[in-house]
Amino acid sequence: MTDQRLKRLGLALAAPALALVAAFLITSLVLVVAGDSVGGVWGQILSIPEARGLTNIVNSATVYYLSGVAVAIGFRMNLFNIGVDGQYRVASFAAAVVAGEAWLPGWLNTAAAILAAMLVGAAWAGIAGLLRVTRGVSEVISTIMLNAIATALVAFLLRKAAVDDPGSNITATKEIPEGSRIPGFTLFPGAPNQVYGFVFIAIVVGVVYWLVINKTRFGFDLRATGLSETAAVASGIDVKKMILVSMLLSGAAAGLVGLPILFGEAFAYGSTFQSGLGFAGIAIALLGRNHPVGIALGALLFAFLDEQSNPLQIVQDVSPDIVKITQGVIVLTVVIAYEVVRRYGVRLEQRQVAAALDAERRTGSTSKEVTG
Amino acid sequence: MTTSVPDGTTNPETGDVVVRLRGIGKTFPGVIANHDIDIDVRRGTVHAIVGENGAGKSTLMKILYGVQKPDSGTIEIHGRPVDLGSPSDAIGAGVGMVFQHFMLADNFTVLENVVLGAEKLHGIGDAARAEIRRLSEAYGLDVDPDVLVEDLGVGARQRIEILKVLYRGASVIILDEPTAVLVPQEVDELFDNLRELKAEGLAVIFISHKLDEVLSVADTVTVVRRGTTVDTRPAAGVTSRQLAELMVGSELPSPSTETSTVTDQPVLEVRDLTLPAPTAGLAGTGGRPLLSDVDLTIHRGEILGVAGVEGNGQAELVEAIMGMRPGATGSVRLFGADLGGLSTRRRREAGIGYIPEDRHRHALLLDAPLWENRVLGHQTREPNVSGPFIDRKGARTDTQRIVEEYDVRTPGIDVLARALSGGNQQKLIIGREMTGEPSLLVAAHPTRGVDVGAQAAIWDHIKRARRDGLAVLLISADLDELIGLSDTIRVILRGRLVPGAFDPATVTPQQLGSAMTGAGDDAAGDVA
Numbered sequence: 076m077t078d079q080r081l082k083r084l085g086l087a088l089a090a091p092a093l094a095l096v097a098a099f100l101i102t103s104l105v106l107v108v109a110g111d112s113v114g115g116v117w118g119q120i121l122s123i124p125e126a127r128g129l130t131n132i133v134n135s136a137t138v139y140y141l142s143g144v145a146v147a148i149g150f151r152m153n154l155f156n157i158g159v160d161g162q163y164r165v166a167s168f169a170a171a172v173v174a175g176e177a178w179l180p181g182w183l184n185t186a187a188a189i190l191a192a193m194l195v196g197a198a199w200a201g202i203a204g205l206l207r208v209t210r211g212v213s214e215v216i217s218t219i220m221l222n223a224i225a226t227a228l229v230a231f232l233l234r235k236a237a238v239d240d241p242g243s244n245i246t247a248t249k250e251i252p253e254g255s256r257i258p259g260f261t262l263f264p265g266a267p268n269q270v271y272g273f274v275f276i277a278i279v280v281g282v283v284y285w286l287v288i289n290k291t292r293f294g295f296d297l298r299a300t301g302l303s304e305t306a307a308v309a310s311g312i313d314v315k316k317m318i319l320v321s322m323l324l325s326g327a328a329a330g331l332v333g334l335p336i337l338f339g340e341a342f343a344y345g346s347t348f349q350s351g352l353g354f355a356g357i358a359i360a361l362l363g364r365n366h367p368v369g370i371a372l373g374a375l376l377f378a379f380l381d382e383q384s385n386p387l388q389i390v391q392d393v394s395p396d397i398v399k400i401t402q403g404v405i406v407l408t409v410v411i412a413y414e415v416v417r418r419y420g421v422r423l424e425q426r427q428v429a430a431a432l433d434a435e436r437r438t439g440s441t442s443k444e445v446t447g
Numbered sequence: 448m449t450t451s452v453p454d455g456t457t458n459p460e461t462g463d464v465v466v467r468l469r470g471i472g473k474t475f476p477g478v479i480a481n482h483d484i485d486i487d488v489r490r491g492t493v494h495a496i497v498g499e500n501g502a503g504k505s506t507l508m509k510i511l512y513g514v515q516k517p518d519s520g521t522i523e524i525h526g527r528p529v530d531l532g533s534p535s536d537a538i539g540a541g542v543g544m545v546f547q548h549f550m551l552a553d554n555f556t557v558l559e560n561v562v563l564g565a566e567k568l569h570g571i572g573d574a575a576r577a578e579i580r581r582l583s584e585a586y587g588l589d590v591d592p593d594v595l596v597e598d599l600g601v602g603a604r605q606r607i608e609i610l611k612v613l614y615r616g617a618s619v620i621i622l623d624e625p626t627a628v629l630v631p632q633e634v635d636e637l638f639d640n641l642r643e644l645k646a647e648g649l650a651v652i653f654i655s656h657k658l659d660e661v662l663s664v665a666d667t668v669t670v671v672r673r674g675t676t677v678d679t680r681p682a683a684g685v686t687s688r689q690l691a692e693l694m695v696g697s698e699l700p701s702p703s704t705e706t707s708t709v710t711d712q713p714v715l716e717v718r719d720l721t722l723p724a725p726t727a728g729l730a731g732t733g734g735r736p737l738l739s740d741v742d743l744t745i746h747r748g749e750i751l752g753v754a755g756v757e758g759n760g761q762a763e764l765v766e767a768i769m770g771m772r773p774g775a776t777g778s779v780r781l782f783g784a785d786l787g788g789l790s791t792r793r794r795r796e797a798g799i800g801y802i803p804e805d806r807h808r809h810a811l812l813l814d815a816p817l818w819e820n821r822v823l824g825h826q827t828r829e830p831n832v833s834g835p836f837i838d839r840k841g842a843r844t845d846t847q848r849i850v851e852e853y854d855v856r857t858p859g860i861d862v863l864a865r866a867l868s869g870g871n872q873q874k875l876i877i878g879r880e881m882t883g884e885p886s887l888l889v890a891a892h893p894t895r896g897v898d899v900g901a902q903a904a905i906w907d908h909i910k911r912a913r914r915d916g917l918a919v920l921l922i923s924a925d926l927d928e929l930i931g932l933s934d935t936i937r938v939i940l941r942g943r944l945v946p947g948a949f950d951p952a953t954v955t956p957q958q959l960g961s962a963m964t965g966a967g968d969d970a971a972g973d974v975a
Contacts, residue, residue, distance in 0.1 A: 290839075292832055
């Protein structure tokens, strides 16, 4: 019966391929309408990056990956955690304060900061989870609002926690001491920059995500609730508890999103800390079909497009924002393509089931109906 | 061909043929839904189309109502060949359909519901009101155009649906399983209406699988089996037994119970089970509790059947016993141990098997493979788990066993549950819930929407488990099933059990019907 599973895998791969081709065509159309050079733009975007670019791609993919996993945890349960953006900013700030204060020495300090980030991220998402469970507030609404609150809260706290640096007008937390940073390494020979050491933590997160969702009882309950809440209730799953727990887990994963940057590059949380990573996570989780490997591929694709579009302004006199259009279109086409492929798959399977049963009926001597 | 009698009624053998279907065929991927269908429906007759679930009746009617296009064959209406691409084409040709599930807006009046989408015919005001009154009187439908639909009962709503069709000028009316939602008394009223319709010269196509009803109202009966018409006979010369055998094409299964296996050891004891209305004073419920003071006991080896018109608390009773209704008060005991406060999962673990009423919503993950559906509801028990992990191998092996023992027709256990037919889905569910030696089975409509073959198999499984000492709470809308399987029958009405048990050996569907509607038992509501 691995035949069925192979077929399902093939269909699963067909959808994103279809979506990418469609996105490619639509972006080309936009370029044509705008009077830009289609060949030139794609030539730049699809060129082979240099070692420095490759390192950048891996680094931003690491960040995107964590964001994608955080969103995917919610998606597996039909929870739309739009608040990853706010969660990771609150969490990164908390981690920066803990790591900057350095109450513990060296690596212990790092571990404490990571833990703090996960706890704060979980707590921030947990607010939305609690509101949903106790008051029925849609997590879509509450997480969006919590994003806005997170922005204001972090700005407010940053003032309090910021160190005064008379030579600069950047407001930032205390720098993380050298011994508590996560060192990078050179992955691509000749690159002037280094890949974040945090990439390993991201890989561990992916493995744990896969293991918990696919192999454990808890993961089964989570997926079952996502597939059918009513069936989950009847099967004895405490759906409210599952909602709360998965919001907490999603928030904990979201708490990690900003940390590769914090521990590998910025070493402090300042007013210029990168924002908007949570929204990219939504698109990447969709693109990757909530699958740990799929999300990784989606994160790499988005990071690749970002990196490759940077020189467009100089080289082709086209705004790099064209890539944002491509990314947006990918999300739309992916959603459509998955639905199309899903329907096709169901039809295919029903046909196979019917055909198999027909054959059985013809060979067997049974007179019972099987097309109920 | 033209021998209509002045009063409109027609000889079923020779009257004008208003609908003529020839060689209709329709194929879905892998399934031949219809082939070589030949039917003549005559003016002024009630023409019944009978067949078991899945025989192809619904597809056929969808073709005649323009919802689906046939792959082959011709349709003639009033002697003209027609090509029905949509329901509006069908209405234009004079064919109207009343679906099993009503399509009425509760917060609209009858008038508003009737004119909705047909505003051009008589406007939306007094002209329309007058037309509704005229139709209502002409066909004895007793419909008041100015009452709100939400204040009406099921029978009245069905008459509105019929009136909607007449209002749009239909001369051929298709009724899809119209009696499924009615109690016996309402069925009689419906049949009186149908006789009025045919007396006025309309043709009524009546789809059903309840043969006694068919024979009491139809002039002609066409039997559909495995997608094709196997025979058409005048109702006058045929018995329900003959029809049933034509439908099944073999000997009939019947749910007759064997010798009693009831013991005196109580398995389930329910006392004073009460479930308050969700929000007191909510429109429609009037704050009446969903369940009031329900007492029942089921012993080892006993099947307790609960009859009732849908919506009288059966679903709530089942869910309260399963621990899915937090507001329930009173006690539920399993082998004397109080289940109060236990979660649904703990109750299942304590030995309750559960066959929910709506298998798609409550019993299956449609987009998950069969073996994962085997785990559902049993995800804390052997052989599905080892420690905190799902035991994939154990679950798959056991799914294979269920597929074989319960004759689930599937090419494998990796297919999605969605791909199976209803009967096979249900057999998988029964197999799952019978696994792990439950001491109590809560079965809500276990054979609803499954074909006759699966139905007989499911009955056999329940009977066998009963012999082995299983206690069963059986909820069913099929009175024959209840009478055939149960050791004791109780009736539920407005959230209360009607006092006194019925003996399935002596009770008739009519007696149960009276109890279900509260007719002839005025005090029932107050005594319980």
